[in-house]
Amino acid sequence: GCTHYGADGRSAFSAFSVQPVDTTAAGDAFAGGLAVALGEGKTIEESIPFASAAGAISTTREGAQPSLPGRDEVLEFLKGETNYEVSTTFFTGETDEQRKQKQDL
Numbered sequence: 001g002c003t004h005y006g007a008d009g010r011s012a013f014s015a016f017s018v019q020p021v022d023t024t025a026a027g028d029a030f031a032g033g034l035a036v037a038l039g040e041g042k043t044i045e046e047s048i049p050f051a052s053a054a055g056a057i058s059t060t061r062e063g064a065q066p067s068l069p070g071r072d073e074v075l076e077f078l079k080g081e082t083n084y085e086v087s088t089t090f091f092t093g094e095t096d097e098q099r100k101q102k103q104d105l
Helices: 028-039 044-058 071-079 096-104
Strands: 002-005 009-013 086-090
Touching: 002 044, 009 044, 028 044, 044 071
Parallel strands: none
Antiparallel strands: 002 009, 009 086
16 A cells, blocks of 8 residues: 655555565566656556556566566556545545535535
């Protein structure tokens, strides 16, 4: 998982469930995935799931460089994920759900 602290609050991103084999390049894959998504103009909140998916995929293979996934592989992996969760707590103490309810009033 990953936690991002921004100007408005904290967002917690869940980890993807995979069967890890070797975690050697997981951090490098995450950093590379984050750079790719941000470089494509995505927001940090949109980029973190892409980065997390890249890191998760890399743990399912042996070695460092051979375990790094390509962009298309990450996108395909994300298509199949339905249990990914993001929870936000704003610095006001409100959760994302509370803020949405307030906006709907």
